[in-house]
Amino acid sequence: MTTASYRNRSLLIEEGRWADLLALAADGDETVPGERRELAHLLAVQAPPAVAVAAAELYPDEEVGFPGPLWEVLAQRPWRDLAPHLTHPRVREMVAQTRVLHGEDLRGVLTAEIPLVLQPWESAHWDPEWDIPEYHSTGSAGSQMWCFPGWLIEHLPGGVPLPEPVAIEAVDHPAVPVLAGLNDPHRPIRAYAFRATAWATAATIAADRQTCRAAEVPFARAYPHLLHLATGFGPYAVAEGGGQATGRLAVWRVLRLMAGGDPVPAFVARLRCVTWRRPGEHLCYLYLAMEDPAQGLTWAISASADD
Structure with missing residues (x-):
């Protein structure tokens, strides 16, 4: 100017x-x-x-x-x-x-x-003062990173090595491409659906499985990170992604596909989730397997971006 x-x-x-x-x-x-x-x-x-x-x-x-x-x-x-x-x-x-x-x-x-x-599972670990940028007249403050499980894995009871992988059946499910498209397609994001448990899925898709630590987590723990992932933010991003409402709409869209016609709150309530972390992981990453016992299906997302 x-x-x-x-x-x-x-x-x-x-x-x-x-x-x-x-x-x-x-x-x-x-x-x-x-x-x-x-x-x-x-x-x-x-x-x-x-x-x-x-x-x-x-x-x-x-x-x-x-x-x-x-x-x-x-x-x-x-x-x-x-x-x-x-x-x-x-x-x-x-x-x-x-x-x-x-x-x-x-x-x-x-x-x-x-x-x-906000549903209870949305608000449980969502902090508007931290998770939404603060805007001033010439810019913004705050950085909405997706980093799960992050430090959390060390503070969860039951953090254990992943089990040995077993043969599991991949499923062609309509939620998979939507999960894979939650962020910039040029970043390494992979999504899956299997007829298997969350633990078996995690053991199958995790890189460096022998050194990973894994734990069961409530879906609510991962929700803010999924939302940030769905805004398009990457490493070092301030507020140059698609906005937090964009992320919420995208996450609800994929949950509806996964729920298969059931109400989303009931579907989320029965999810069994497993997360894992590789040693030395940093910046943006999200590893999550989401199992619905009622359908016998697990969806998983493995996302990582370093620069």
């Missing part, structure tokens, strides 16, 4: 000329679209609700962008402040889902395909 345009913007902010700033964001110099996007971000953070919403709706279909999708920036504010001004269906949906991740209960306020309140 040029010195002159920066000074002009600063004067407009000091004078509270939000409508003029919005006009610049909407109809500014076409040769510097990045400046217009930066200004829309600033308005989404600082401007009164009506102007903030209008700025965010200049980019209604944005899924990825630094320092974050504008609907996620906007959703730092309570739903009641934003709702009267939201006119674009996509922005409204994503703001609502983000507010749910902030802990708001929007049941009865509007309708959506995905529940508008």
